[in-house]
Amino acid sequence: MATNGYVAHAPGYVDNEGPKIVSERFGYADSFTLARFEATGGYEGLRAALARRPADVHDEVRSATVLGRGGAGFPAGVKWGFLPPGKFPYYLVVNGDESEPGTYKDRLLMERDPHQLIEGCLITCYALGLTQCFLYVRGEMALAQERIATALNEAYDAGYVGRNILDTDFSVDIVLTWGAGAYIVGEETALIESLEGNRGMPRLKPPYFPAAIGLYGQPTIVNNVETLANLGWLLVNGAEQYKSYGSEASPGTRLFAVSGHVRRPGVYEVEHGVTTFRELIYGDNFCQGIREGHELKMFIPGGGSAPWFFEEHLDLPLEAGPVGAAGSMLGSGAIVVMDDTTDAVKATLRVVRFFARESCGKCTPCREGTTWEERILQRILDGEGRHSDIDMLLDIGDNISPGPYPVAANPHEGLEAVPFPPKQTTICPLGPSSVAPIVSTIRRFRHEYEAKITRRDSIPVRAQGVFVTECSSD
């Protein structure tokens, strides 16, 4: 299927009503070309930035409170301020490794509007004095790589990237680079390792931010694709306009991918911090409710790493604070909706297996723990579970993430929420993330676990393959 001689856009994006910052151009069949970008205000943000002092550009981003969209939600302007003065050179690394289960927005941004991302990179490099940029795209995303390569070639030819950009003293190269299939490389220090030609294993912290020590040991800014995609618009329209959307703590808009058992799954640009889960899942303008004849059972509010939510969380706003206090996180803007047909144990196993497979193996609690979690869940699901398995799962979780693990309240049993984030005995949060679905579902659907385990007890011991001899009492 081709439109105007182009490969058709990947479906998924839904052009709903509401303010648009990053998806403004998504509707055009040629949205990824330089011609379309220039015809719709593209590179005006770069021009606006170059007309100001670099420090003023940084101030604009700081005062807009652009929250990082990669998962942690840290404000970009503040992170940028962590660069140690004078320790040049500085690098920019763009995190386009999107692979958190349920997350689908960076790929859209890279495929549909690569120039918008390039403009964001240029603005960042200008503001901070970063002198080389590496744009790291997930290995499996061939079309995104193709679109970015094409866009970079156009942008170099037109003088937007490279030496003396737009005939000023500002010069920076943007190098497209890519991964090869490893979720953990999305963690920023693992990404840097990968970019240095190593196995993608996270680095020990501190330093907590690569801004202190990053690529080749130099100060490095790592930002997510969506974070940077906001900057062109911001420089044209200003922080005040940006903050007129969304809430005070979470200004602007954000892309949310809603998948699973909803009538109209899709990627939606929504006002950050004010829209609620209920509006997004049930609203006519959005997903239009659970599929025919079914009801909501549970949902993941922020990607595979987030603890799970239920019916009573629907009226929470899409904002880090309230979601964190309720025991989860907004993470990477990925909402996975599960209806009443979903087997809680099976869904838990599926997410846990992901973490077991993707553990980089550097820390023992994660490497061993995630494997055991997977095996135990599998045997429960296969009807081979033991009564001690539920406690064992929680115990293994406690080895990876000690203390009370973040979890939603269970009003049916009078249990309070444990706020985000979890503690960790590991180098990075991947290991602890594996505990999220386990704790979430055991707390809420313990009876489903028990039902599967009891089923085994009802099978005669002989049929379980154990050889039993009758004992006499004397």
Place this chain on the structure above:
Amino acid sequence: MSFFTSANLDIAREIVSRYPVPRSALIPLLHLAQEQHGWVTDDAMREIADLCGITPAEVKGTGSFYEMFKFGPVGSYLINVCTNISCMLLGGEELLDHAQQRLGVKTGGTTDDGMFTLEDVECVAACTEAPCLQVNYRYRLRVTNNDFDEMIDDIRAGRVDDLPQHGTLARIRQRIPTDKLAGVVHPDDAREAPVWLARNAAEDSVVG
């Protein structure tokens, strides 16, 4: 002994030249080798080691961390079926079962004719279009069993034109014209602040 064709060797050298440290080119070069040959051979690893200034063991040691690199023959078409949570909810596992039956191989296996290798894959960022799969890294979305069968028939009959050989990622490469190159930035170069930061000292905004 030369693995890369001379055209690819030029590309490889150009890729290496974009990074401050040659080893950073390791993953892109492994992809280039896979694009040329369908999988990564020992000869390829030796040549990449030379290009990156490291040992072949380091190339293998790093490369084997990444799932996309294959160190033995795979089918001309690599089919990756997603079974992660969003796809599982809408039939990803059933689709994988069907694929195994249709192709007559287990996950990880290659058909006897060397056409197809079947794998399951973790979330490939198409969650709203579940269940989905990739063939040689090109998407197929909301795939039914019937769609799957048709796809296999079409590929076998040569009726599919959007699927390059296994290993090919972007078909367009970045090129940086020499007169536009800002310059590779080496970490050890003692460096002054970039010139444009001097504008910060200016009283008023400077118009560029």
